[in-house]
Amino acid sequence: MEKEIDEGTGGKPVHIVIALGFLKVIFFIYDLIVFLPFQIFANPSEKLARSGRVKARPVVDGDPTSPYRSVAVVDGDLDVMMYKGVDTLNKLWMENVGRYGDADCLGTREVLQVHKEKQPNGKIFEKWELGVYHWRSYNQVNERVNLVGSALASLGQKEKEHVVIFADTREEWMTTALACFKWNFPIATVYATLGEEAVEFAMNEVSADTIITTAPLLPKVYKAISRGVHIKNIVYFESQDPIEKTKKVTKHDTANVLSFEELLNLGDADEPTTMSAKPEDIAMTMYTSGTTGNPKGVMIAHSNIVAATCGQAKVLTVGTEDTFIGYLPLAHILEVAAEIVCQTNGTRIGYSSAQTLFDRAPKIMKGTKGDCYALKPTLMACVPAVMDRIYKAVIAEVNSGTLLFREMFLACYERKRARYEDGYQSFVLNKLVFNKIGKMLGGRIRIILSGGAPLSPETQRFMNICFCCPVVQGYGLTETCGGGTIADSDDLSTGAVGPPLRCAEILLREWPEAGYSPHNEVPQGEVLIGGGPVALGYYKNPEKTKEDFVFVNGKRYFATGDIGEFRPDGSLKIIDRKKDLLKLAHGEYISLGKVETTLLTCPLVDNICVYGDSQSDYLVALVVPNQKSVTEIAEKLGVSTSKWESVCHNKDVNKAVHAELVSYIGSKLSRVEIPTKIHLCHEIWTPQSGLLTEALKLKRKAIETEYKKVLSTLYGKN
Structure with missing residues (x-):
């Protein structure tokens, strides 16, 4: 049958041409049946109207050189507080506890057993056997927050003096951060994968007495101390491996070394009598990994994160019925911002890692299930590199099938793409064709937030269609607390990162050398972000602060170095980066x-x-x-x-x-x-x-x- 090819079939086997023709007939009959119900109950023209509506415009109408704002605040003040008077992170957390006290807040999956497989080259690969998620409510998390904060204070930690967190993403990381926000201990975040020199640089620069880390990273901390880094207290999160957890940790000659459980035992669960943090106080000094040289410490105030949270929370439709899977580094602003937005909406957060996320993830034991299957999240954040991998994995799976399967899949994909862009849903195709792909992420995902770098339109559309949910691009930087833009979930287009958040405004600065100007037919220029989320500057680096944080017409902006253009609907599209342009x-x-x-x-x-x-x-x-x-x-x-x-x-x-x-x-x-x-x-x-x-x-x-x-x-x- 494979060899029965006719010249009139475009080189395809006859049976495939017949199958595709039959599929087109089914699509045609389906369209006739559902036309009226769609017009009545899910009018595509209304969806297209929502997608194309104007979402932002210049403050001075018709003047593209003036700042662009969301239409919700274009004629008034920027929206920088979720709740009136709640202007610091400790107040925001207590507001969340008051609203959602008994609801699930943070969850961790139990590690039942760790199997160590020796490879032919001598390397040891770990394969984890995992159980169920165990949850703590907002009230229970708050008790642990109080224990951590009071314990750190008993160890001599002073207000406005940094605590370094050098650890992977996990529940204890966020609990410690919330405690530091409450006691006004600024956090210096350091990526767990940073090289030794970068870690030592960050630790030396903030001169912290206390570092929070994990048991596997203790040797790096000890080495840093031996090289002159001054640390008095080391608190480590214990290994999740049940066997490793029972092993004694090597203590240090000069530093006080405590497990997280030992730290909790030093604390007091009662609420502190005073919470002194002010909006302008530093909440986090976030060390960006940087593409050149030593990492830069971005000083982020309480008010910056509160403003960014307000802007993001009023765009992302999340609530108490949702589940967010947290696996990106909490040392990255994207994950911190996403989790605080979730807490503000009473959404529960289940922790994972890139090593255990999917059934085929590196640490998942064969025959067992990854974290997405166990948690069944409705929300997740991704960086484009991760989504490109998912995209290629699905493509490889499709290409491994027969020619008939590939052609049928492509026909269904193109059919859904065309219907999607016309404003229609594809309930039957979702159920029969794309449901299996969606199960890779647990089967309940309804929003994927992409940030950290530009996402290719091809990957974005593929994810939209195959995972049956909007892939929403956002744009922001550590220097703006991730607060810049977020695309509307109703936007059916690809490539744009959305309109400015209500907490921010965006100015396009002319770059004549490369021909980018707000006066072009499509307004273009370097993206400058102003408003509540713009950070205080770089820690102990006034020269770089002055270079990147600029004043235009009396307003303070962060100059991103990215080149953007505004579409007619007010959505921003990142088209270039100054450092990436080459003549x-x-x-x-x-x-x-x-x-x-x-x-x-x-x-x-x-x-x-x-x-x-x-x-x-x-x-x-x-x-x-x-x-x-x-x-x-x-x-x-x-x-x-x-x-x-x-x-x-x-x-x-x-x-x-x-x-x-x-x-x-x-x-x-x-x-x-x-x-x-x-x-x-x-x-x-x-x-x-x-x-x-x-x-x-x-x-x-x-x-x-x-x-x-x-x-x-x-x-x-x-």
Whole structure:
């Protein structure tokens, strides 16, 4: 049957053409049946009207050089408090406890057993066997918050003096943070995966007496002390492994070392008699991973987070019936902001990690279920790098099926995409075709929030359709508490990051050298964010603060370095980044980020860094290839695949992969944007290797330094 191909079928087997034709007939009959019910109960024209309505406009009507604001506040004051008079995080937390006291707040999944599997190369892989989630109510969490805060005070912790949190995301992290907000102990957040030098830099800069960490990270803390870092108290979260938990932790000669349980035993569960934090006091000094040099400590005031929470909470429709899965680093503003918004709406938060998120996650024991299955979340936050992986995993699963299955899936996908963009729901396709994909995330997801970097329109639309829920892009930075924009869940378009939040305003600053101006036919320029979420500045770095936090017409803004444009409906679209723009020898500006975002959706690419020499007239690319896909190419070429490094260095494989990339790009990029040469990198880029930030963004300078000789060879300089 596979060989029965007719010239009139476009090269497809006859049985597939018949099946697709039959499917089109079914779609046509379905449309006739549901036309009237849709018009009455779910009018698509109303949905299209909500999608296209004006959401923001300039403060001065018709003047694109004036700040853009949400239409809800364009003629009044910015909205910077969720509740009147609740202007600090300790007040906000107590408001939440008063409203939702007995409701579930924070949940942790029980680890039943950890199996350690030794690999042929000697490495040990952990496989976890997990149980159910155990929950604490808002009242119960508040009791532990009081225990932690009073215990830290008994250890000598003073108001307005930093406590360092150097730990992975887990319930104890948030409990400790809430205690510090309540007792007015500023938190210095440090990524658990930061290198030793960066960790020591942050610890030295804030001069903290106390550090909160995890048992596996204690050796790093001890080493930092041996190198001169001054720490009096070390509190560690115990291992979740039942066996490791029973082992004694090595104490330190000079520092007081306590487990989290021991800290709780020192505390008092009663409410403190006074809570002294003021809106302008520092709540967090958040050390950004940074793409160059030492991490910068962003000083974030209580009022900044309160304002950002207000703006975000009034856009995201979440409530007490929702469940949020927390797995991104809490040292990242995206996760902190998302969790505080959830608490403000009485939403419960179940903790996870990237290692246990899905059934096929690295630490999930074969035959058992990941955290999404156990928790069945309705909300989750993602960074684009994670969503690109999900997208490629689904594509690989589809491509592993028969030709008939692939063609039928594609037909259903295109059908739903067209209906979605016309404002229609696809209840039957969701139930019969896409429901299985949705179960990867637990089967109940209704909103996915994307932030941290631009998400390709292709990936966004794919996630919208296959997971049967809106993928809402947001835009913000650590310096603006993640508060900038959030797209409307009714917006059916892709590529935009939404209108300004009610707590903020956005100004486009002209950059004439690259031709970006608010006076262009579509208003464009560097994105400047002003309003309540804008942070105090950089810790002990007045020069950088003065450079990035600027005044325009008497108002204070953060200059993001991103280039944006406003659509007619007032939604912002990020189109470039000043640091990623490169002028080649032919005089044209190239957006490296745009090229990378386009190529990242190719199944052959796991990661990519595009590079340009300003003295040359073409681009090159360093590609971390997908091992499975490229191995298949090598096998077809007759190349030995016993050593992955040799496969990557093979000229024929390199040439074939480059040809596939050029073919994949098609008309998506102009000729000058297509990399002329590529190099396949056999080693994966990770934050631990120093080539990615903790938000999985490229560290361009570090990559360029690491591959300096390779880049010279690609440009014929060796």
